[in-house]
Amino acid sequence: MEDKKFIFNRRIKFILVTFIIIFSLIITRLFWLQIYKNDFYIERSQLNSERIETIKPQRGIIYDRHKNVLAENILTYDLVINIEEKSNKDIENIINKLSEILPINDEDKKKFYKLKTERKFLRFIPILNNIDTKLLTLFISTKYQFPDVKVKEEFLRSYPHAHINSHLIGFINRISADDLNEFKQDQYLLESYFGLSHKGKQGVEKFFEESLKGKAGLKRIRVNAQNSFVNEVEYIPPINGNDLNLSIDLNLQIRASELLKDYKGAIIMSHVKTNEILAYQSNPTFDPNHFVNGIGFDEWNNLNLDPKKPMLDRIISATYPPGSTIKPFVSIAGLEHNQISKDFKISDPGYYRLPHSKKIFKDWKKEGHGEVDLIKAIAESCDVYFYDLAYRLGINKLSQTLSKFSFGNQTGIELPSEKNGILPSPEWKKNRHQRKWNTYETINTSIGQGDFLVTPIQLTQALNTLLNNTKISPPSIVLKENFNNDGIESLTITDDEFINIVKLGMQQVTGASGTFRSIAHKNLNKLAGKTGTAQVFSLKNKDYDEANIADHLKDHSLFIGYAPFDDPTVSIAVVIENGGHGSSVAAPIAKKLIDYYFELEMNHE
Amino acid sequence: MNNLLNNTFKYVDKQLTIYLFILMIFGLYLIGEAVGFDSNFFYKQLIFIIAGLFIYYIVSLINLSILYRFSFLLYLISIFLLILTFFFGNEVNGSKRWLNLIFFKFQTSELIKITLPIFLIFIVENYKKKSETAVEFFILGFTLIPFILIFIQPDLGSSLIILFIGLIIIFLNGLNKYKIISVLILILAAIPYAWVNLLKDYQKSRILNLFDPFSNPLESGYHSIQSSIAIGSGGLFGKNSEYGTQTDLLFLPETHTDFIFAVLAENFGFLGSLIYFIISFLLISRLIKIALDLHLHFNRLLAVTYVIIFIVCFLINIAMVSGLFPIVGIPLPLISYGGSSLFIYLIIFGLINALQNRKTLIAN
Numbered sequence: 001m002e003d004k005k006f007i008f009n010r011r012i013k014f015i016l017v018t019f020i021i022i023f024s025l026i027i028t029r030l031f032w033l034q035i036y037k038n039d040f041y042i043e044r045s046q047l048n049s050e051r052i053e054t055i056k057p058q059r060g061i062i063y064d065r066h067k068n069v070l071a072e073n074i075l076t077y078d079l080v081i082n083i084e085e086k087s088n089k090d091i092e093n094i095i096n097k098l099s100e101i102l103p104i105n106d107e108d109k110k111k112f113y114k115l116k117t118e119r120k121f122l123r124f125i126p127i128l129n130n131i132d133t134k135l136l137t138l139f140i141s142t143k144y145q146f147p148d149v150k151v152k153e154e155f156l157r158s159y160p161h162a163h164i165n166s167h168l169i170g171f172i173n174r175i176s177a178d179d180l181n182e183f184k185q186d187q188y189l190l191e192s193y194f195g196l197s198h199k200g201k202q203g204v205e206k207f208f209e210e211s212l213k214g215k216a217g218l219k220r221i222r223v224n225a226q227n228s229f230v231n232e233v234e235y236i237p238p239i240n241g242n243d244l245n246l247s248i249d250l251n252l253q254i255r256a257s258e259l260l261k262d263y264k265g266a267i268i269m270s271h272v273k274t275n276e277i278l279a280y281q282s283n284p285t286f287d288p289n290h291f292v293n294g295i296g297f298d299e300w301n302n303l304n305l306d307p308k309k310p311m312l313d314r315i316i317s318a319t320y321p322p323g324s325t326i327k328p329f330v331s332i333a334g335l336e337h338n339q340i341s342k343d344f345k346i347s348d349p350g351y352y353r354l355p356h357s358k359k360i361f362k363d364w365k366k367e368g369h370g371e372v373d374l375i376k377a378i379a380e381s382c383d384v385y386f387y388d389l390a391y392r393l394g395i396n397k398l399s400q401t402l403s404k405f406s407f408g409n410q411t412g413i414e415l416p417s418e419k420n421g422i423l424p425s426p427e428w429k430k431n432r433h434q435r436k437w438n439t440y441e442t443i444n445t446s447i448g449q450g451d452f453l454v455t456p457i458q459l460t461q462a463l464n465t466l467l468n469n470t471k472i473s474p475p476s477i478v479l480k481e482n483f484n485n486d487g488i489e490s491l492t493i494t495d496d497e498f499i500n501i502v503k504l505g506m507q508q509v510t511g512a513s514g515t516f517r518s519i520a521h522k523n524l525n526k527l528a529g530k531t532g533t534a535q536v537f538s539l540k541n542k543d544y545d546e547a548n549i550a551d552h553l554k555d556h557s558l559f560i561g562y563a564p565f566d567d568p569t570v571s572i573a574v575v576i577e578n579g580g581h582g583s584s585v586a587a588p589i590a591k592k593l594i595d596y597y598f599e600l601e602m603n604h605e
Numbered sequence: 606m607n608n609l610l611n612n613t614f615k616y617v618d619k620q621l622t623i624y625l626f627i628l629m630i631f632g633l634y635l636i637g638e639a640v641g642f643d644s645n646f647f648y649k650q651l652i653f654i655i656a657g658l659f660i661y662y663i664v665s666l667i668n669l670s671i672l673y674r675f676s677f678l679l680y681l682i683s684i685f686l687l688i689l690t691f692f693f694g695n696e697v698n699g700s701k702r703w704l705n706l707i708f709f710k711f712q713t714s715e716l717i718k719i720t721l722p723i724f725l726i727f728i729v730e731n732y733k734k735k736s737e738t739a740v741e742f743f744i745l746g747f748t749l750i751p752f753i754l755i756f757i758q759p760d761l762g763s764s765l766i767i768l769f770i771g772l773i774i775i776f777l778n779g780l781n782k783y784k785i786i787s788v789l790i791l792i793l794a795a796i797p798y799a800w801v802n803l804l805k806d807y808q809k810s811r812i813l814n815l816f817d818p819f820s821n822p823l824e825s826g827y828h829s830i831q832s833s834i835a836i837g838s839g840g841l842f843g844k845n846s847e848y849g850t851q852t853d854l855l856f857l858p859e860t861h862t863d864f865i866f867a868v869l870a871e872n873f874g875f876l877g878s879l880i881y882f883i884i885s886f887l888l889i890s891r892l893i894k895i896a897l898d899l900h901l902h903f904n905r906l907l908a909v910t911y912v913i914i915f916i917v918c919f920l921i922n923i924a925m926v927s928g929l930f931p932i933v934g935i936p937l938p939l940i941s942y943g944g945s946s947l948f949i950y951l952i953i954f955g956l957i958n959a960l961q962n963r964k965t966l967i968a969n
Contacts, residue, residue, distance in 0.1 A: 005902060007779040012897070012909060015773075022920050027882070029927045033837040034875040041837025048834060 049222050050233065054195030057214030059157060060241030062169060062204060065278075065479050068250040070165050071205070073155040077131050079139065080124040082148045083116065091116075094148060095127060101142055102135055104128065107296050114294075118177040129293045130156055157198065157292045161250065163285040164257045167313040168248065168415075168477070170203020171288035194218075195238075198292070203313070204246070204477065206416045214241035245479040247276035255596045256281035259589045265576040266314040266456040269593060270475060272467050272568045277413075277460075277477045279593065282314040316418040319453035320575055323532030323582065324381045324515075325560045326402075326448035328502045329462060331374060333401035334389045335498040342501050345373045352387040354440060361387050361443055364533070378505025379514040381531065383447050390446030395437060398445060399425040404471075404493055405462035412474030413457055421458055424451040449535055459573040463560045467568045469499045506530055507565045516559075516587045525598045527591055529561025529572075531582030554578035559586035563594050570597055616665045617958050618895060624888035625939060625954060629654050629947070631881070632865065632940035639860040639868045646861050646942050653944045657951040664955025669904070669963055672956075673727050680724040680747070683717040687754040700758050712945035714763040717751045719952055721767065722910045725774050730903040741775050741784070748772075761808055762921070762933030766914065773913055777906055812931040828864070833928050836870040843874035861942040863934055866926040889916060892954075895961050904960050911953045 033041065062071035079102070083091055095112070098104060104127060112127050127149075131139070136151065143149075157172050159165065175183075179199055183190040193199070195216025200209040217238030222230040256267045260283040269279035286303055290296075295303075303311055312318055334340040350368030352361040363369070363383040369376065377385035390398060403409070408423025422428065424445055426437035444450030454462075457475060465472055471491035493499075507528040510516045515531045534556040557579030562571040572590045579585035614622070633654060637647045672679070686704060690713045694701030703710040725744050732740050748771025755764040776785070800809065838844060860868050870878050889912065896908035915938055922937040924930035936946045 004779050008777055008902070008906070011777050011779075015777075015913065016893070019916055019920065022924070023882075026920065026923050026927060026929065027879075029924075029929050030836065030870065030875060030878055033833060033927065034839050034870065034878075035841060037837050038840045041834050042840070044834045045838040048831075 049230070051221055053219045053221060055217040055219060055238045056155065056195060056197070057216055057238035058155060058240040059172070059198075059214060060208075060212035060243045062212075062244045062246060064246055064248045064250040064253075066249065066251075067245075069160055070246065070248070070250070071157065071159050071169050074158045076129070076154055076156040077136050078126045078152045078154045079128040079131060080126050080150050080152045081112075082124055082150065084123045086148070094146065098127065098146065098149060101138060102128065102131075110297070111294050115174070118180075124150065124152065126152070126154075126293075129154075159288045161253070162287045162289050164250075164253050164281075165248075166203075166285040166288045167282040167315065168203055168246075168253075168280040169288065170205040170416075171201055171291040172198040172205050173201045173291050174294055175199050201291070202288075203415060204244070207414050208244055212241040212244060215239040246477050247271075247274075247278065247479045248280060248477060249278045249600070251600055252279035252593065252597060253281060255279075256593055257283065257285075259592055263576045263579060263585070264308055264314070265574065265579065265586075266318070267572070267574050267589065267593065268315055268456055268460045268475075269570060269572045269597065270460050270464060272464055272562060272571050274480065275461070275464050275472050275475050276480065277475055278570070278597070280315060280477065282312070284308050284310040286310045313415075313417070314575065314577075315456045316413060316415055317455070319419055319421050319455055320556050320558070320577075321450075321452055321534035321536075322407075322448035322454045322459065323534035323556070323558050324383075324447060325459060325530050325532035325558045325582070326446075326452070326454075327378055327381065327386055328466065328506055328530055329402055329405050329407075330386055330389065330398065330446050331378060331502050331505065332466070332494055332498055333398050334374075334393060335501065336401055336494050337393055337397045339392050340374055340389055342374055345371055346385055346388055348372050348382055348384040350384075352384045352443070354443065355391065357439075359440055361440075374501060375505045375508055376513075378502065378530065379508030379511060381509075381515050386446040387443050390442050391439070393442075395425060395442040395445065398442065399423055401494075405465050407452075407454055407458055407462060411455075411457050411461040414474075414477055418457070419455050421455050422451055422453040448532065456573050456575045459558075459560050459575075460571065463562065463571050463573065465493060466499060466502070467562055467571065469493050469496055503528065503565065506561075515583045516591075518583070518588075519591055525594055526564030526566060527561050527594050528563065528565035528568075529559055529587070529590065531587050532556075532558030532560075533580070533582045534558060536578065551578055555580055557582045557585040559583075559590045561587070561590050561594065563598070570594065616962055617662060617955075618891070618961060620891045621888065621895070621954060621958070622661075624884060624891060625951075626658075627884055628888065628939040629657075631884075632937075632942075635865050635868050635872075635940060636861045636942050638872055639865065649944075650942050650947075653947050657944075657947050660948060661951040661955045661958075664952050665958035665962065667956070667959045669956070669959050672723055673730075676720070676724040676727040679720040680717075683713070683720045684750060684754070686713040686716060687751060689713070691754060691757070694758070700760060702758050702760055702763075709944055712943075714751075714755045714758070714760060714767070715945045715949040717755075717767060718763075718770070718914060718949055719956070721748065721751060721770055722774065722907055722914075725771065726903050726907045726910070729774065729778055729906065737779075737781075740778075741780065744771055744775055756803075759805065759808075760934060761804075762935040765933070766917065766935070769917065770910065770914065774906065774910055777909065808931075811933075828859075828932055829928050832864055832867040832926050835864075835867040836927055839871040839874045839877075841874050841876060843870075843872045843877050863922065863932075863936055863941060864926055865937050865941045866923055869940075870927075885919065889919075892957060895957055898964070899960055900964050904963070908957050908960050911957060915950060915953065 058073055061069060061073070064070055079098075081091065081094055086094075095104065095109065108127060112125055115125050128135070139149075139151065159169060159171070174197060175193065183193055192213075192215065195218065196213060200206040200212065205212065215238060217236045218234070219232060219236075220234040221232050252269060256269070256279045260267055260281055263283060265283060267279060267281040268277060270277050284306075290299060331340070348363060348368040348370060350363050350366050352363070353359070354361065361383070364381070368384070369380055369382045372380075372382045372385045374385070376382065399408075402423055408421055408428075410418045410420055412418075424441065429435055429437050429441075429451075441450050445452055461472075461475055464475075469492055471493065508514050509529055509531065510519055510523050510527055512520050514520070516529070519527070536553055536555060555578070557576040559574045559582050560572070562568040572594055574586040574590045576585045576589070633647070633650050636650050637644075640646050690701055690704050693704070694713075695703040695705050695710060697703065702712050702714060704713055725747065728743050728747070729740060732743070748768060752764050752767045752771075755767060758764075772788070780788075804812075866878075869881060873880075892912045892915070893909075896905060896912050899905040899908055918935050918938050921930055921933065921935050922941075925932055925935065926937075936943055938950050939947065
């Protein structure tokens with residue numbers, strides 16, 4: 001019995017010692033957690049309970065010159081799903097249940113999953129954008145079934161005159177995976193897009209992105225484990241984007257789009273003295289509103305595969321042979337280099353034979369123009385006059401003068417993806433084709449054919465440069481409250497006398513024997529200009545038969561013009577793809593828009 | 606007044622009563638802190654404490670020899686209730702542990718913690734002339750029955766406590782070294798079998814999470830991580846409670862029951878935990894002193910067994926909350942919310958008082 005008691009006491013001691021060891025371990029553990037790792041766990045506990053909510057800024061509103069809205073933000077309701085801590089199966093269940101009461105199609109689902117994979121840090125992902133009040137009430141009445149679906153108020157970018165301004169304004173689109181990768185290269189960029197979901201992708205929206213986008217604010221809030229709001233810790237207000245006033249006139253835009261409706265082509269109207277753009281129209285167009293929340297795959301495909309290329313901004317991103325519209329500028333070259341004068345005459349038999357060769361260059365007028373001086377050469381667009389001039393001038397002098405009018409270089413308009421065009425020269429040919437220049441190419445250049453390519457905006461820039469006879473600033477689409485030319489150093493292009501001679505020729509274009517003589521007796525607004533017909537396809541001496549030629553091989557129809565000719569205030573450039581003669585399509589369109597411009601001016605006064 | 610006090614403490618140990626009273630009130634405060642001082646849980650616990658003290662006093666008056674005599678009956682009643690629970694118990698979170706007694710949900714596995722030691726020690730005392738091995742097998746057999754009934758509820762924590770009661774009594778009764786070694790080998794050998802065949806997936810992942818809680822932070826590791834965060838963020842002096850705590854913000858579930866210690870550690874810090882440990886230590890030393898001072902060996906064995914149950918539950922709970930032990934549903938004695946658990950410990954302490962009273966009675 002004593003023995004048993006002895007064992008009992010020893011074992012009690014053993015057990016108590018074991019307990020003390022375990023207890024010391026616990027104390028050590030608490031010391032580790034509470035003292036040694038205290039900072040770490042305090043941070044963890046803050047992470048646990050703090051949520052950062054971003055507050056989106058309002059993107060800047062875009063107005064035309066008369067404060068008409070061209071791009072705005074409208075309040076819409078999105079249906080978003082909270083995907084935090086949810087498996088794919090959970091999410092699928094939510095969407096399936098939701099589709100029982102709301103019309104969710106495959107396209108919506110595709111967009112949802114695309115966003116989910118691309119934007120890994122998003123907690124709320126939209127399943128339906130911009131739902132109407134009917135669906136909204138329908139959802140709210142069944143909301144109790146969907147604890148993880150929320151109605152989110154969202155400002156949606158909206159373009160009220162959708163098709164009319166699409167190439168000019170462009171659009172914004174959701175920030176894509178590629179954008180994110182780009183942001184990651186640049187810390188400043190990444191921070192500046194914190195809390196933003198969209199980014200300007202084309203047109204004004206892209207070019208003025210920095211100014212329009214604003215900066216997101218944030219709210220640090222404390223939440224409990226159910227994610228319910230407890231209190232606010234920090235609030236930084238968002239900074240809204242800057243509004244933008246464009247020099248564009250919405251009325252002219254609307255009229256220009258009507259005029260261009262049946263054609264592929266471009267119209268630019270601008271103020272001569274300020275080089276501000278008033279109308280900017282490229283056709284066909286697209287609806288930028290469809291891009292804002294991601295365009296559907298099929299629609300995108302249709303737009304891209306459409307042979308009419310509706311996504312192409314023909315004003316700055318398409319190039320055309322300038323055709324005869326180049327002749328006023330070639331004339332300047334001739335005058336500058338003393339190869340011609342106002343009274344210099346040639347005789348045009350209807351063709352030109354290149355000296356020391358058998359090569360014949362035809363005039364557009366088979367029977368020829370007879371006796372031709374410079375004024376008549378411009379007015380009637382006499383090819384032979386310019387062939388002869390170009391031959392005597394030589395390509396170097398010619399391209400030197402033409403480059404002063406910014407041919408071959410971007411104009412620097414405040415829009416993305418502007419093309420350079422091509423101003424051909426021996427140097428260019430050597431770099432591009434590794435070939436020697438041929439004299440006949442000089443002849444082609446003089447009538448705006450061959451390798452010569454310009455963008456319609458270059459035509460505007462060249463024309464305004466000529467009319468001002470100074471090196472002017474790039475074409476501008478932003479309204480300048482007080483236009484001031486004083487700051488800009490005035491660099492004269494050439495002798496005023498030369499400009500006046502050429503302008504006289506352009507005035508005669510709309511005169512009794514000019515190429516655009518059809519308006520000679522009704523030219524109230526004193527339109528002057530130059531027509532152009534640009535060959536798309538060389539017919540190799542075969543006769544051009546307009547009635548029997550495929551549409552896409554037809555000549556481009558061009559016109560540059562300004563009014564009034566005695567004190568130019570407004571200028572215009574029109575390019576109609578495969579439109580035929582410049583005088584028959586492009587010029588009448590220009591006339592109509594110029595007339596409308598003066599009609600509006602009268603009303604404003 | 607003095608007389609009244611003396612009369613009150615005639616049958617209950619003064620020191621023991623003061624310590625456990627302090628702990629219960631502290632527990633009540635923590636429950637208020639965890640779920641609100643105006644919540645149902647707070648008022649219910651207050652009622653449990655008052656009722657519990659009453660039970661404590663009554664049990665202290667019991668004559669233990671009667672309990673020994675009826676110990677088999679008490680054992681049978683406990684087993685019967687466990688079986689009833691298996692068929693008619695309230696199912697919560699997939700396990701059936703509670704019998705609905707209308708005014709009170711009773712966790713039947715708690716009752717067996719009291720009746721099993723009495724019955725086993727009754728066997729030890731009555732069969733001490735018989736072969737030791739036979740007694741040990743009896744004890745093991747009578748332990749396994751409730752063990753299995755609780756294990757299938759399923760309640761891994763409580764069932765292991767029951768198994769532990771049987772083993773500790775055998776151990777204290779002088780199980781010889783060779784048998785101890787064989788039992789240890791047997792247990793080690795049983796572990797792989799139990800792992801594959803007996804444990805449910807969630808039980809396995811709870812054990813695995815002990816080693817790497819962050820491997821599954823939102824599911825099985827959630828409790829462990831959140832309670833570590835709550836404890837760790839408490840620091841030396843505890844968190845200023847107006848600044849929103851883990852437990853206030855409900856990141857840590859079940860704070861008023863199994864995870865009440867996290868509330869303590871977060872609100873009162875390392876120092877607060879130490880003060881709590883000191884009071885618990887005083888209580889335990891007092892219990893051990895009373896138990897070891899008992900005259901009769903089997904009474905001492907019974908009292909020590911009860912004290913060990915108390916200490917083991919205390920250690921397991923804190924080890925579990927601080928991430929040293931898998932999550933098994935064992936509440937913190939005297940502190941956690943819950944009537945069953947509180948009553949059981951007050952009955953145990955009452956019985957220890959009763960044992961001490963018998964001693965003074967015999968001495969007188």
